Amino acid sequence: MDDTQQITEDEFKRLADFLYRRTGMVFTETKRYYVERRIIERIVATSSRSFAGYFAYLRSETRNEVEHLINAFTVNETYFYREDHQLACLSSDLLKERVTAKRPGDTIRIWSVPCSTGEEPYSIAIWLLENWKDVDAYDIEIVGSDIDTRVLEAAAEGIFGKRALMRLSPELIERYFHGLDDERWQILEDLRQSVRFSRVNLIETKETRPQGRFDVIFCRNVLIYFDDESRRIAAENLYDNLLPGGFICLGHTESMSRISPLFEVCRYSGAIVYRRPQELRA
Amino acid sequence: MPLIRKPASPPETPAPDDRNIAEMLIEGSDDERWTAARRTTLLPEALPLLTTALSKERIARVREAIFTALAKMGSSESAAVIIPYLRSDDAAQRTAALDALRAMPGAAAVHLPGLLKDADADVRLLACEIARVLPADDASRLLEELIERELNPNVCAAAIEVLAETGTAASLKVLGQCATRFPEEPFLAFAIKTARDRIGSR
Structure with missing residues (x-):
């Protein structure tokens, strides 16, 4: 099959159903052209002779093809203030609820996992400094974790290029970064010291447990890649890592309801998030 | 710059002593049973412990943890x-x-x-x-055999829905036979048409 061919409507539906069941991603007919191009790219890349051959290869989970296909559909690039509606929800709703049971000076713990090269945990820090009026009233501990120690080293170094900063205004860049040259900026030392980084595999309880419990966890666009068993274990680990009443934010294509019944769905004006219940449910 | 780095907060739920896991799993508080269920797979007698615990457990999240522990064991026995x-x-x-x-x-x-x-x-x-x-071949073979002998149209429909994902051209014959066996079930005819279209579209 070459990249000039098309897939049929039934083939599209067959693949869309599979992807929904496997990942929760929803592709309707309106996205058909977008999806079709990427499927054909993967068919060509895997040297499959037909859609049927590719679909069998995809279902066999050979060579992480599901992961490759998801990557073809998703924006893998990480940058500051990505999905900032969740950051707005954090400052306007989630923290407001979390501090009702806290006193000024208490600790608020926020976990970004996986944090990749640090854009998300630093974004949380900057967002709170800029948008949360009570930021000075509490001790805020931000932890960024990832399975990959190389990205953690880069995160701690805090050096970013233009594309990573594309959503930040010049004023914010001026306030929180210093330029190294025309193409690179480094997070200010004080801000770098405000985020602690640690290596964690989300499906290893012995690695997640030592991180302690958090008020809010950002766990975006990673569960989508896990198989059923790994997702169950990760969801239970995340539950353990949340304080009762604590919140978890997933990527916009993800739904915890599909993964685990442990959490409550919370709908806010800016985002849907999930909460560890305050009281145990029978 | 008011955000300051905090020292790592200590974990708030220390891991239980393995000696106590079995006891906690049956007699502990809700939190203890949850924690014990998640650690039971470390014990050699995990399977009988989880079997007993599952039969007694009434709290949904603890049951969920027991099911996950059994899935993690991944054996025919679990x-x-x-x-x-x-x-x-x-x-x-x-x-x-x-x-x-x-x-x-x-x-x-x-x-x-x-x-x-x-x-x-x-x-x-x-x-x-x-x-x-x-794997698709295994699923299709089992479901085709089921459809050939199945008398309940709802079960056939469930099998056909899965076959629409896993099936190949070899599945079409069984689907056709199923359609003729249940002519009075329009929903089944629709499911079969959908499956045949998807399987046979190329």
């Missing part, structure tokens, strides 16, 4: 502990059992031929969904 809960009168328990079995496809596959021949049509229907997580 799958066998879960299977009776497919017959539960409680829909949440049936779903939890189904999800757990789907998370251990290799172990569940051992029991699948028997489940697809179960006397209870509801169990056969749920078993079709377990087949979905098997």
Whole structure:
């Protein structure tokens, strides 16, 4: 099959159903052209002779093809203030609820996992400094974790290029970064010291447990890649890592309801998030 | 710059002593039973402990952790502990059992031929969904055999829905025969047409 061919409507539906069941991603007919191009790219890349051959290869989970296909559909690039509606929800709703049971000076713990090269945990820090009026009233501990120690080293170094900063205004860049040259900026030392980084595999309880419990966890666009068993274990680990009443934010294509019944769905004006219940449910 | 780095906060829930896990799993508080269920797989006697705990447990999240522990063990024996809960009168328990079995496809596959021949049509229907997580060839073979002998149109429909994903041209004959066996079931005719279109579109 070459990249000039098309897939049929039934083939599209067959693949869309599979992807929904496997990942929760929803592709309707309106996205058909977008999806079709990427499927054909993967068919060509895997040297499959037909859609049927590719679909069998995809279902066999050979060579992480599901992961490759998801990557073809998703924006893998990480940058500051990505999905900032969740950051707005954090400052306007989630923290407001979390501090009702806290006193000024208490600790608020926020976990970004996986944090990749640090854009998300630093974004949380900057967002709170800029948008949360009570930021000075509490001790805020931000932890960024990832399975990959190389990205953690880069995160701690805090050096970013233009594309990573594309959503930040010049004023914010001026306030929180210093330029190294025309193409690179480094997070200010004080801000770098405000985020602690640690290596964690989300499906290893012995690695997640030592991180302690958090008020809010950002766990975006990673569960989508896990198989059923790994997702169950990760969801239970995340539950353990949340304080009762604590919140978890997933990527916009993800739904915890599909993964685990442990959490409550919370709908806010800016985002849907999930909460560890305050009281145990029978 | 008011954000300041905090020293790492200590974990608030120290891991229980392994000696106490068995005791906690049955007699502990809700939190202790949850924690113990998540650690039981470390113990050599995990399977009988989890079997007993599951039969007694009434708290949904602890049951969920027990199901996950059994799925993590991933053995034919641990799958066998879960299977009776497919017959539960409680829909949440049936779903939890189904999800757990789907998370251990290799172990569940051992029991699948028997489940697809179960006397209870509801169990056969749920078993079709377990087949979905098997390799396509295995799933299709089992479901085609089921459809050939199945008398319950709802079970056939469940099998056909999965076959629409896993099936090949070789499945079309069985689908055609099924359509002729249930001419009075329009929903089945629709399901069969959809499956045939998807399988046979190329």
